[in-house]
Amino acid sequence: xxxxxxxxxxxxxxxxxLIVAVLLVIYAAYVLAGVGLGYxxxxxxxxxxxxxxxxxxxxxxxxxxxxQWGYTGLFNIGIVGFMAVGIYVMALVSKPLYESGGAxxxxxxxxxxxxxxxxxxxxAALLGAVIALxxxxxxxxxxxxxxxxxSEIVRFSFLSGKLQQFQLLGERVGFGGGxxxxxxxxxPLEAFFQFFGLWDAYLGFVSAFEVIIPNNPxxxxxxxxxxxxxxxxxxxYFWLLKRTGESPFGRVLKAIxxxxxxxxxxxxxTNRFKIKAFMLGCALMGLAxxxxxxxxxxxxxxxFRPRITFFIWIALIIGGAGSNTGSVLGGAVFAALLYQGPxxxxxxxxxxxxxxxxxxGFGPAVSPLISNFDPAPLFFYTIDSVRQLQLVFxxxxxxxxxxxxxxxxxxxxxxxxxxxxxxxxxxxxxxETDGDDAGGGSGE
Amino acid sequence: xxxxxxTNADSDTARDPAGSVPGAETTHSPSLNLGSSGPxxxxxxPLQVDGLRKTFGGITAVDDASFRVARGSLTGLIGPNGAGxxxxxxxxxxxxxxxxxxxxxxxxxxTGQKPHAIANKGLVRTFQIARELQEMTVLENLMLAPxxxxxxxxxxxxxxxxxxxxVEQEEELLERVWDVIEFFDIDHIxxxxxxxxxxxxxKLLELARALLTDPDMLLLDEPFAGVNPSLEKRxxxxxxxxxxxxxxxxxxxxxxxxxMENCERVIVLHQGQVLTEGSPDEIQADEEVIEAxxxxxV
Numbered sequence: 001x002x003x004x005x006x007x008x009x010x011x012x013x014x015x016x017x018l019i020v021a022v023l024l025v026i027y028a029a030y031v032l033a034g035v036g037l038g039y040x041x042x043x044x045x046x047x048x049x050x051x052x053x054x055x056x057x058x059x060x061x062x063x064x065x066x067x068q069w070g071y072t073g074l075f076n077i078g079i080v081g082f083m084a085v086g087i088y089v090m091a092l093v094s095k096p097l098y099e100s101g102g103a104x105x106x107x108x109x110x111x112x113x114x115x116x117x118x119x120x121x122x123x124a125a126l127l128g129a130v131i132a133l134x135x136x137x138x139x140x141x142x143x144x145x146x147x148x149x150x151s152e153i154v155r156f157s158f159l160s161g162k163l164q165q166f167q168l169l170g171e172r173v174g175f176g177g178g179x180x181x182x183x184x185x186x187x188p189l190e191a192f193f194q195f196f197g198l199w200d201a202y203l204g205f206v207s208a209f210e211v212i213i214p215n216n217p218x219x220x221x222x223x224x225x226x227x228x229x230x231x232x233x234x235x236x237y238f239w240l241l242k243r244t245g246e247s248p249f250g251r252v253l254k255a256i257x258x259x260x261x262x263x264x265x266x267x268x269x270t271n272r273f274k275i276k277a278f279m280l281g282c283a284l285m286g287l288a289x290x291x292x293x294x295x296x297x298x299x300x301x302x303x304f305r306p307r308i309t310f311f312i313w314i315a316l317i318i319g320g321a322g323s324n325t326g327s328v329l330g331g332a333v334f335a336a337l338l339y340q341g342p343x344x345x346x347x348x349x350x351x352x353x354x355x356x357x358x359x360x361g362f363g364p365a366v367s368p369l370i371s372n373f374d375p376a377p378l379f380f381y382t383i384d385s386v387r388q389l390q391l392v393f394x395x396x397x398x399x400x401x402x403x404x405x406x407x408x409x410x411x412x413x414x415x416x417x418x419x420x421x422x423x424x425x426x427x428x429x430x431x432e433t434d435g436d437d438a439g440g441g442s443g444e
Numbered sequence: 445x446x447x448x449x450x451t452n453a454d455s456d457t458a459r460d461p462a463g464s465v466p467g468a469e470t471t472h473s474p475s476l477n478l479g480s481s482g483p484x485x486x487x488x489x490p491l492q493v494d495g496l497r498k499t500f501g502g503i504t505a506v507d508d509a510s511f512r513v514a515r516g517s518l519t520g521l522i523g524p525n526g527a528g529x530x531x532x533x534x535x536x537x538x539x540x541x542x543x544x545x546x547x548x549x550x551x552x553x554x555t556g557q558k559p560h561a562i563a564n565k566g567l568v569r570t571f572q573i574a575r576e577l578q579e580m581t582v583l584e585n586l587m588l589a590p591x592x593x594x595x596x597x598x599x600x601x602x603x604x605x606x607x608x609x610x611v612e613q614e615e616e617l618l619e620r621v622w623d624v625i626e627f628f629d630i631d632h633i634x635x636x637x638x639x640x641x642x643x644x645x646x647k648l649l650e651l652a653r654a655l656l657t658d659p660d661m662l663l664l665d666e667p668f669a670g671v672n673p674s675l676e677k678r679x680x681x682x683x684x685x686x687x688x689x690x691x692x693x694x695x696x697x698x699x700x701x702x703x704m705e706n707c708e709r710v711i712v713l714h715q716g717q718v719l720t721e722g723s724p725d726e727i728q729a730d731e732e733v734i735e736a737x738x739x740x741x742v
Contacts, residue, residue: 018610076719240602243602243607244598247589247601247607247610248588248593248594248595248596248601248603248610248614249595249596249597249598251580251587252588252596253583254579254584255577255588257579258577258578258579261559261571261575262575262577263571263588263737264558264560265537265539265559265560265571266562266589266654267561267563267564267591267657268562268588268589268596269558269560274594276598280598316621322579416581416583417580417584417613418587419595419601419610419614420611420614420615422581422584422618422635424622424631424634425615425622426617429488
């Protein structure tokens with residue numbers, strides 16, 4: 001067989017089992033590291049909440065990108081622009097109406113959150129269509145150029161004073177410009193539970209946590225629960241995209257990725273398929289942007305720098321483009337090891353060695369090492385610069401991956417693009433398998 | 445068997461899905477009865493090319509070429525290197541836009557239409573260098589081809605309830621595809637990535653894939669290039685068998701002997717123009733053709 005037999009095939013529960021197993025390993029590693037270094041329970045739970053949050057958003061975004069790049073071969077490096085449009089349009093629709101004297105400089109249309117979310121996704125999809133229509137007719141690389149330019153245009157548009165505040169349907173609305181936009185709609189978690197009439201039950205659930213977190217457990221529990229909600233969204237994305245991939249539609253997307261001329265010469269209107277796939281991916285990116293930022297209280301345009309786009313690309317490459325399971329795993333591993341890992345490590349070290357003063361620059365960090373072989377200042381300097389070094393580390397991982405495992409951590413996977421398992425439909429190939437007593441009766 | 449729900453959304457393929465593919469060994473009576481005009485019905489010359497012209501910069505690749513292909517025939521298109529054979533193919537199938545002239549298929553002017561639209565009318569091509577979809581398995585390659593797949597609409601593939609119909613149709617398609625796989629004797633590599641196939645197997649796969657689109661007429665661009673003699677013989681047998689079932693073939697080929705032995709009509713292109721046209725015997729006796737091939741004139 002041409003498929004590499006991986007660990008993946010020995011995990012019970014198939015792909016879902018594999019994802020759960022990897023998540024458990026990640027959480028166990030975090031908890032063990034925390035316990036070993038004497039982290040508080042509150043700190044532990046907080047860390048888990050934040051970790052889950054990033055696993056959720058990166059997995060969702062990697063899945064959406066996998067539809068565009070892994071399946072269809074569409075080179076989108078403007079992901080962050082679609083996220084920005086998602087959350088900004090959602091805020092515009094769902095922020096409460098403007099009231100003078102309030103904290104917010106501008107209001108919104110005051111519609112329910114769910115309307116805002118749908119509007120944000122629709123806006124991201126529409127932007128995707130506008131970009132795709134001219135660019136898809138050109139060669140693939142042009143789409144990359146157009147998308148990254150678009151993401152910067154989006155960021156600068158939201159920075160612009162012209163869009164800071166304007167009238168829409170007689171209401172004072174706007175995008176807040178460079179100073180950001182306060183997201184003063186109902187707390188999404190509260191809205192979510194109130195929708196199901198479970199808000200009081202939830203508050204009871206929160207107070208039950210006072211046993212382990214004596215004072216004010218709510219922020220911690222909120223973080224954890226929101227993380228779980230995000231994992232639920234990951235599951236929905238996964239389900240949706242798996243169905244999309246394992247269908248005749250997904251088959252055409254794969255064919256476009258392999259050779260668009262062939263798909264065309266077999267009678268497939270490839271432009272239409274490409275635009276559909278691109279729009280769906282963009283809508284999912286918009287939703288991921290909404291889910292990433294809707295609980296953050298405020299949003300500023302400069303959050304949406306291209307680096308986030310490249311983080312998502314790294315996550316997808318780690319997992320392996322073309323595989324939905326790989327996308328989820330890539331998102332999780334990226335969030336745990338490359339994105340949160342170094343920061344967590346720094347926090348842990350800060351807890352263990354609380355009063356270490358990091359040198360202010362590279363010179364003071366290195367000179368003790370040279371003059372009297374004291375590595376401590378350099379060590380603390382390195383730890384203190386972990387956020388900058390993180391990018392270097394990501395780069396190294398990316399280079400290593402491209403050299404040694406370009407097909408991603410799961411290796412070459414056969415995720416068949418069909419609604420049914422593609423095996424011989426007739427088991428009645430008489431030549432090879434006759435003679436055993438089990439098949440004897442059914443042969444007649 | 446044929447569930448009305450499965451077939452009704454399918455405007456242009458209202459025919460029995462099971463019967464639309466040539467079965468193994470046994471010669472079906474022509475089974476590709478397309479709604480209006482199946483093989484052997486309708487226009488006597490399904491493909492007519494009139495005054496076709498294409499220039500690239502200062503070079504005239506195709507210069508006022510006119511010819512027609514008779515229904516149910518195996519017609520060869522030959523010519524020395526640079527005669528414009530591949531460009532002609534690209535112009536007919538919509539991959540290139542002609543500067544002048546018309547292409548008529550089944551009585552309909554298809555000049556300048558999109559490749560997918562032309563393919564959907566039943567005029568399907570293969571490529572000179574076999575262009576299999578490498579990272580897809582042989583089965584995926586073949587399952588891609590059939591027309592009128594409900595599941596190609598995204599919403600049907602993901603919406604619960606509707607997906608059941610998609611799955612049902614996939615099962616029917618797999619049956620059809622498996623017939624073709626057996627016909628071409630490639631069942632042992634059905635689960636293999638197309639990129640791992642040998643050159644000859646790729647050519648077989650390409651022909652099989654083109655057939656699964658339910659064409660009226662096939663344009664084969666050098667189907668025997670890089671194919672070993674025994675596989676070439678098999679491919680030829682398949683082509684003859686299919687022709688007897690009513691398919692029309694236009695074949696670009698370099699191998700003169702092969703063309704002369706197998707085609708009933710031969711069109712000779714030279715410097716973008718149709719030099720002559722006739723039966724193999726007439727072509728072989730034609731002074732001009734010999735000169736063109738030996739590089740004698742101009």
